[in-house]
Amino acid sequence: MSKQALIPPPGQQVRLADYDPSYTGEYASKKDVRKLIKRNRRRLRELQEVLYAEHKHALLIVLQAMDAGGKDGSIRHVMRGVNPQGVQVTSFKVPTPEELAHDFLWRVHRRVPGRGSIGIFNRSHYEDVLVVRVENLVPPEMWQRRYEHINAFERLLTESGVTVLKFYLHISKDEQKRRFEERLTKPEKFWKFSRGDLAVRAKWDEYMAAYEDALTRCNTDYAPWHIVPANHKWYRNLVLSNTIVAALERLDMRYPPPEPGIEQITIPD
Numbered sequence: 001m002s003k004q005a006l007i008p009p010p011g012q013q014v015r016l017a018d019y020d021p022s023y024t025g026e027y028a029s030k031k032d033v034r035k036l037i038k039r040n041r042r043r044l045r046e047l048q049e050v051l052y053a054e055h056k057h058a059l060l061i062v063l064q065a066m067d068a069g070g071k072d073g074s075i076r077h078v079m080r081g082v083n084p085q086g087v088q089v090t091s092f093k094v095p096t097p098e099e100l101a102h103d104f105l106w107r108v109h110r111r112v113p114g115r116g117s118i119g120i121f122n123r124s125h126y127e128d129v130l131v132v133r134v135e136n137l138v139p140p141e142m143w144q145r146r147y148e149h150i151n152a153f154e155r156l157l158t159e160s161g162v163t164v165l166k167f168y169l170h171i172s173k174d175e176q177k178r179r180f181e182e183r184l185t186k187p188e189k190f191w192k193f194s195r196g197d198l199a200v201r202a203k204w205d206e207y208m209a210a211y212e213d214a215l216t217r218c219n220t221d222y223a224p225w226h227i228v229p230a231n232h233k234w235y236r237n238l239v240l241s242n243t244i245v246a247a248l249e250r251l252d253m254r255y256p257p258p259e260p261g262i263e264q265i266t267i268p269d
């Protein structure tokens with residue numbers, strides 16, 4: 001199997017059929033990646049400490065996927081062990097009347113992490129060009145303009161010190177079926193099943209088309225999309241943790257220097 005790009009080539013129309021959701025690169029099984037994931041976890045913990053202490057940069061992780069695509073599992077696995085004080089997870093649901101009375105980025109902007117923090121979006125402003133488009137929740141002229149609004153918004157964030165990492169967790173329709181079936185048979189997963197998800201599944205191809213446009217039109221050099229093969233959870237977790245660690249490494253963060261004259265300070269008994 002040939003190598004598969006994680007970031008689609010900018011400017012090129014994304015065709016999801018070209019991306020294998022079962023791709024696992026050079027690894028054959030979970031056993032092959034256990035050590036790597038563990039190492040990333042340790043490194044992420046150290047990097048988050050410096051991020052928090054330096055108070056200069058912020059990291060925003062955007063997770064998008066079809067239902068059962070693994071958004072919740074990704075958050076659980078990748079963030080295991082990080083200091084909760086520096087992390088804020090936001091799950092975007094059907095907008096409230098108050099949210100609907102504002103522009104679509106209003107509810108999103110206020111959840112963007114501040115300096116020193118990591119923010120995770122479980123769904124995001126992309127719902128406003130995905131479910132909103134497929135379900136005709138606003139007229140086409142309105143959602144069509146949103147790609148540009150999103151790009152401008154993400155540019156603002158990037159230029160304000162926020163690193164934006166966007167992940168599309170790519171599962172196959174078959175894998176979704178398998179995961180839905182688990183939700184019908186495993187007692188600890190019953191709560192995850194929602195009949196409404198079946199109506200969304202029935203429009204799979206329309207959603208794929210909407211995703212392809214979002215992945216194409218909002219794949220900027222400053223906030224690129226990552227298409228993560230997600231049929232195998234262990235590979236998905238590896239890709240996510242590799243990417244997050246690499247992004248934080250690139251920030252070249254430092255613990256703040258001591259205040260001047262620190263060597264003269266003695267702590268009284």
Ligand code: AMP
Binds near residue numbers: 091092094095131
């Ligand atoms: P869940 O992630 O399973 O808790 O479901 C959240 C639901 O909220 C999904 O069905 C999303 O499609 C829906 N949702 C999230 N954002 C929006 C939005 N901007 N407009 C309409 N529905 C949304």
Ligand code: MG
Binds near residue numbers: 067192194
């Ligand atoms: Mg759901």
